[in-house]
Amino acid sequence: MTEQTGVSHDSTLRSAEATDGLPLRSFGLHDRRRPGTWPRVSVIIPTLNEERNLPLVLGAMPDVHEVIIVDGRSTDGTIAAAMRVMPDCLIVMQEGKGKGDALMAGFQAATGDIIVTLDADGSLRPQEIPLFVGALLSGAHFVKGSRALAGGGSDDLTHLRSAGNRGLGMLVNVLFGTRFTDLCYGYNAFWRACLEHIDVRCDGFEIETLMIVQAAKANLRIAEVPSFEKARVHGESNLRTFRDGFRVLRTIVTQRRTPPVHAPTLESLEHAIQSA
Numbered sequence: 001m002t003e004q005t006g007v008s009h010d011s012t013l014r015s016a017e018a019t020d021g022l023p024l025r026s027f028g029l030h031d032r033r034r035p036g037t038w039p040r041v042s043v044i045i046p047t048l049n050e051e052r053n054l055p056l057v058l059g060a061m062p063d064v065h066e067v068i069i070v071d072g073r074s075t076d077g078t079i080a081a082a083m084r085v086m087p088d089c090l091i092v093m094q095e096g097k098g099k100g101d102a103l104m105a106g107f108q109a110a111t112g113d114i115i116v117t118l119d120a121d122g123s124l125r126p127q128e129i130p131l132f133v134g135a136l137l138s139g140a141h142f143v144k145g146s147r148a149l150a151g152g153g154s155d156d157l158t159h160l161r162s163a164g165n166r167g168l169g170m171l172v173n174v175l176f177g178t179r180f181t182d183l184c185y186g187y188n189a190f191w192r193a194c195l196e197h198i199d200v201r202c203d204g205f206e207i208e209t210l211m212i213v214q215a216a217k218a219n220l221r222i223a224e225v226p227s228f229e230k231a232r233v234h235g236e237s238n239l240r241t242f243r244d245g246f247r248v249l250r251t252i253v254t255q256r257r258t259p260p261v262h263a264p265t266l267e268s269l270e271h272a273i274q275s276a
């Protein structure tokens with residue numbers, strides 16, 4: 001079941017207030033588990049030839065626990081750009097291929113309480129991270145960005161991709177009893193402990209669908225927050241609409257047939273979140 005949070009979309013970071021971890025104090029977002037502290041947020045960014053875009057993303061990053069760049073053997077200066085702009089970021093060299101494989105490598109490397117997935121092309125605004133974290137601190141296990149909620153939107157989606165995304169999203173809602181408003185979107189956040197409840201093994205752009213459908217099957221509490229996707233700044237999308245749309249469709253059909261991941265109970269997930 002999807003929920004919406006009441007956190008303002010227009011919130012902007014005041015990083016001057018950052019101390020340890022996210023400056024959530026400026027948003028009134030406290031970590032209820034330990035008064036006076038903030039959760040450790042790991043931001044995972046897959047990169048494939050994003051030399052010109054990545055500095056824009058890293059430059060707008062709030063003060064988080066760690067930023068993990070998972071590079072798919074870029075042939076431009078992506079890694080040099082990352083090291084120049086954010087010398088303390090962690091760089092993971094992807095061994096396999098595709099965005100899904102890259103995110104998996106990032107999840108394995110992450111050490112924070114909360115994982116946020118972000119793109120490197122300048123389309124997803126790091127300034128929205130507190131909105132996602134706020135929804136997690138308010139009780140969600142998994143938070144999806146949605147371009148379809150009031151306050152969200154996209155300058156990046158073509159009509160064709162938008163129609164495909166709507167159709168695939170409707171199919172998921174019918175088959176899994178969900179009420180998602182945006183299926184194939186790269187901006188998501190979840191408590192790291194949720195990884196025990198979802199099996200994210202896949203290669204490509206179907207990764208978001210796979211995670212969300214499995215989260216729904218595991219009865220995780222899923223919230224949506226409005227998100228605005230800007231147009232990719234430089235270069236072109238790596239997504240191929242028909243090939244990748246078909247992969248998403250295949251993922252949905254396969255997931256309908258397979259049982260949920262054998263996982264600990266939701267009570268133990270809650271416990272893991274509280275004691276992270």
Ligand SMILES: Nc1nc2c(ncn2[C@@H]2O[C@H](COP(=O)(O)OP(=O)(O)O)[C@@H](O)[C@H]2O)c(=O)[nH]1
Pocket residue numbers: 045046047048049050070071072073094097098099102118119120121186205232236237238239
């Ligand atoms: N490591 C890695 N990153 C990738 C790969 N394919 C895409 N990405 C990254 O995933 C993010 C989203 O990809 P993009 O091409 O913008 O797809 P779109 O947003 O769906 O149009 C960007 O940061 C890309 O650099 C890949 O094979 N490996």
Ligand SMILES: [Mg+2]
Pocket residue numbers: 119121123232237
């Ligand atoms: Mg993009």
